[in-house]
Amino acid sequence: xxxxxxxxxxxxxxxxxxxxxxxxxxxxxxxxxxxxxxxxxxxxxxxxxxxxxxxxxxxxxxxxxxxxxxxxxxxxxxxxxxxxxxxxxxxxxxxxxxxxxxxxxxxxxxxxxxxxxxxxxxxxxxxxxxxxxxxxxxxxxxxxxxxxxxxxxxxxxxxxxxxxxxxxxxxxxxxxxxxxxxxxxxxxxxxxxxxxxxxxxxxxxxxxxxxxxxxxxxxxxxxxxxxxxxxxxxxxxxxxxxxxxxxxxxxxxxxxxxxxxxxxxxxxxxxxxxxxxxxxxxxxxxxxxxxxxxxxxxxxxxxxxxxxxxxxxxxxxxxxxxxxxxxxxxxxxxxxxxxxxxxxxxxxxxxxxxxxxxxxxxxxxxxxxxx
Numbered sequence: 574x575x576x577x578x579x580x581x582x583x584x585x586x587x588x589x590x591x592x593x594x595x596x597x598x599x600x601x602x603x604x605x606x607x608x609x610x611x612x613x614x615x616x617x618x619x620x621x622x623x624x625x626x627x628x629x630x631x632x633x634x635x636x637x638x639x640x641x642x643x644x645x646x647x648x649x650x651x652x653x654x655x656x657x658x659x660x661x662x663x664x665x666x667x668x669x670x671x672x673x674x675x676x677x678x679x680x681x682x683x684x685x686x687x688x689x690x691x692x693x694x695x696x697x698x699x700x701x702x703x704x705x706x707x708x709x710x711x712x713x714x715x716x717x718x719x720x721x722x723x724x725x726x727x728x729x730x731x732x733x734x735x736x737x738x739x740x741x742x743x744x745x746x747x748x749x750x751x752x753x754x755x756x757x758x759x760x761x762x763x764x765x766x767x768x769x770x771x772x773x774x775x776x777x778x779x780x781x782x783x784x785x786x787x788x789x790x791x792x793x794x795x796x797x798x799x800x801x802x803x804x805x806x807x808x809x810x811x812x813x814x815x816x817x818x819x820x821x822x823x824x825x826x827x828x829x830x831x832x833x834x835x836x837x838x839x840x841x842x843x844x845x846x847x848x849x850x851x852x853x854x855x856x857x858x859x860x861x862x863x864x865x866x867x868x869x870x871x872x873x874x875x876x877x878x879x880x881x882x883x884x885x886x887x888x889x890x891x892x893x894x895x896x897x898x899x900x901x902x903x904x905x906x907x908x909x910x911x912x913x914x915x916x917x918x919x920x921x922x923x924x925x926x927x928x929x930x931x932x933x934x935x936x937x938x939x940x941x942x943x944x
Contacts, residue, residue, distance in 0.1 A: 602789035687727035697732035816906025819852035834879030872909020
């Protein structure tokens, strides 16, 4: 028996991609974002499933992630969404990865490295339209970059993109402003005879702002079954992909007035049947959830009590009197008629669903299911 494991539903990945694609124009491409080990779900398995489900591109953050996919036998276009430093440029070019460019210097270095290798490097240029992270912020500098790229025989402009800062909000005014700013960069390309793949929409915009679809959308958190708004949205049937399980290793009755776990901060208000569960913050179950979270046993909610330890934690079994050692404990996911969602845990931890999923550590085995 595994002390803890994360079950990853490839069927739900497929469902979520099909749901998002159903809201797009037929010709709009889908880029599956699989950075950060596919948001904690397992990069190789998710990437292959996404491609089988109709994704045309994959998106990762850094060179190492792209190389990892290539070594796994994946040949689809891979966009590096973050910066690429010079030390990695040869690897980027040799493995046919597409770097994001947002400085003149990067273009010059990529041309130099590609010429040295006698290879062609396809690039995506990024325009910063309001996120204020990376991207060209000046149309003059962008124009200079476009003119330089046209003189680079070893570089090809594959894409032009931007990133929306608040597309999950009901008020779409700033997102539409960003889209309008983006169109000015598109026009500069057109005037110079360049017609790259255009993409701006992340999950939220892809689901709710059809006028910002352009040629391709980037599916991230929604592909994993969470809505970017931080809660379920009526009419959007996203299905959570990950469920996280552990089991009860020990049960005992603790007398009233006894402290539980490190610091003895939780004191039993009465005689209490308490279970120990083989999971802790070493597995990514956040310590800040101590005395806040609930788990599911036999489909019934049970409170987590006391400080969460590195490898173990305690739960109040008052509501589950028939619980026994070995019982399945659902930390995240559905059991019976109830479910613990990533959004619920995020609210209690003071963070977002993305971080909850990414926090499930590498020592938690991923088990993939197709049903």
